[in-house]
Amino acid sequence: MLHLGHVSGGYDGMPVIEDVCFSVSKGEFFGILGPNGSGKTTLLKMISGLIACTDGSIQLNNKDITDFSRKELARKMAVLPQLSAHAFSYTVRETVALGRYAHNLGLFQSWTSKDEKVLQMVMEQTNITRFQHDSVQQLSGGEQQRVFLAQALAQQPEILLLDEPTNHLDLAYQKDLLDLLKKGAKQQGLTVISIFHDLNLASLYCDRLLLIDEGRTRALHTPDGVLTEALVKEVYQTEVKKHPHPEIAKPQMHLIPADMFSADVKIDASMLNVKQEHITLTSPIPLRTLSSGVCGAGIGWNSYFVNRQVSKDYDCSDPEHEMRNYLEKNEFDASRTVGMMTAVQLEDVAYGLWGKDHVSLFTVVTAGVGNATDSTRTTGTHRQGVPGTINIWLFVNGRLTEEAFIQAIMTATEAKTKTLMELGITDSETNTIATGTSTDSILVAATGKGPLLSYAGSATKLGQLIGKSVYRETKRAIQRSQGLM
Numbered sequence: 001m002l003h004l005g006h007v008s009g010g011y012d013g014m015p016v017i018e019d020v021c022f023s024v025s026k027g028e029f030f031g032i033l034g035p036n037g038s039g040k041t042t043l044l045k046m047i048s049g050l051i052a053c054t055d056g057s058i059q060l061n062n063k064d065i066t067d068f069s070r071k072e073l074a075r076k077m078a079v080l081p082q083l084s085a086h087a088f089s090y091t092v093r094e095t096v097a098l099g100r101y102a103h104n105l106g107l108f109q110s111w112t113s114k115d116e117k118v119l120q121m122v123m124e125q126t127n128i129t130r131f132q133h134d135s136v137q138q139l140s141g142g143e144q145q146r147v148f149l150a151q152a153l154a155q156q157p158e159i160l161l162l163d164e165p166t167n168h169l170d171l172a173y174q175k176d177l178l179d180l181l182k183k184g185a186k187q188q189g190l191t192v193i194s195i196f197h198d199l200n201l202a203s204l205y206c207d208r209l210l211l212i213d214e215g216r217t218r219a220l221h222t223p224d225g226v227l228t229e230a231l232v233k234e235v236y237q238t239e240v241k242k243h244p245h246p247e248i249a250k251p252q253m254h255l256i257p258a259d260m261f262s263a264d265v266k267i268d269a270s271m272l273n274v275k276q277e278h279i280t281l282t283s284p285i286p287l288r289t290l291s292s293g294v295c296g297a298g299i300g301w302n303s304y305f306v307n308r309q310v311s312k313d314y315d316c317s318d319p320e321h322e323m324r325n326y327l328e329k330n331e332f333d334a335s336r337t338v339g340m341m342t343a344v345q346l347e348d349v350a351y352g353l354w355g356k357d358h359v360s361l362f363t364v365v366t367a368g369v370g371n372a373t374d375s376t377r378t379t380g381t382h383r384q385g386v387p388g389t390i391n392i393w394l395f396v397n398g399r400l401t402e403e404a405f406i407q408a409i410m411t412a413t414e415a416k417t418k419t420l421m422e423l424g425i426t427d428s429e430t431n432t433i434a435t436g437t438s439t440d441s442i443l444v445a446a447t448g449k450g451p452l453l454s455y456a457g458s459a460t461k462l463g464q465l466i467g468k469s470v471y472r473e474t475k476r477a478i479q480r481s482q483g484l485m
């Protein structure tokens, strides 16, 4: 639909855009990214015909844009400019109605019922109907932004050009506006070309991104292809971390603020508090965690770790909610706590600091095996009223990659299973060696200090510490709970 072939252009003979080529198809949501002054607005002005190309050509539906009259072009393309501090003397309704200009013979003279219908529709869509008789001047920046979007939509263009459309909008309106544009693209085939400063919004909504730097194309691809840590660092001169969005398959870039480094912290027994009711560990800094606890499960940052004793017939339809109430009652901030439950006597806990020098590990285990299961054979129907959960906490005094977190869990699970095998713990349903219990939980937490540990398999120092410590501490915890130590 729109094709830019080797386009160059700028101001007063000074080139800003150089040799840019790309095509945008009908119904595509296309994002333009780049640092301040890289030429994004200039490129948008060239597409809308406001600035002429000094080289190359811009074609709309196979016709050079210079061959369209201004009014013809306005029926095809609408522009939502960056909001500036102009004085707007029109009312909201009048401002939006100006968008129908391209469809009329003269301003307001031939106002038709179709114009009125479109006007009402776009004011509804942008949620500005209630301000329609107010002066644009008296609206907030975000409200004005929506008025000008309504004006652009009233043009009923094939292509909508937007310069940072979410500027001035609060979180909900940012989402509403971009949802509206996406819907327009998907359902009505509206082609959206938009400048973004927010890489994450661009990633969420755009089908493809163009990254420009000093007026030249640096990358043109899907969000995943353009938003790489290396490219963003090079173009924006700033450190970022790439992470997948938790709900949809789009990348998100996280800034890393300077001066966020806190003092070195080593997690050890001095931070552990064993009581009859619960075992707690309080870290002076938030730790990066991966856990299967009742609370604080998944990936997160936590400072408090609670292993709470519950009666063996604890039965609750919403254990997470109940646990949160418990944590709050005991003055733990539930949003920063990993909480687990066990029915074993907490004084039977086994723990120890393993390793020294570059990496060390503080391992804490509570273990009951009354509920031991062989995961390869159990049908899950056989349950005993005997306490039986193995809760393993691994505090790594080091910095872990995500794969190291996952491998730490694998290595710990292998070591736990080996302990059960050596102690001859069996599944009472299948009469075979148990692999764990049906309600085991695990936590891996890391201080994030020191050299990066990329792996935690048994070939690494960390993996060996995990294997040995989980094996030993689980064995001691089981033997204690069985009254053997």
Ligand SMILES: Nc1ncnc2c1ncn2[C@@H]1O[C@H](COP(=O)(O)OP(=O)(O)OP(=O)(O)O)[C@@H](O)[C@H]1O
Binding pocket: 011, 016, 034, 035, 036, 037, 038, 039, 040, 041, 042, 043
């Ligand atoms: N009207 C103008 N006359 C002369 N030079 C201009 C004009 N407008 C912009 N420039 C220059 O062109 C370059 C690119 O500006 P442009 O506004 O296109 O960048 P941008 O990527 O949109 O920046 P930002 O992210 O800050 O909005 C800058 O060096 C700017 O100073």
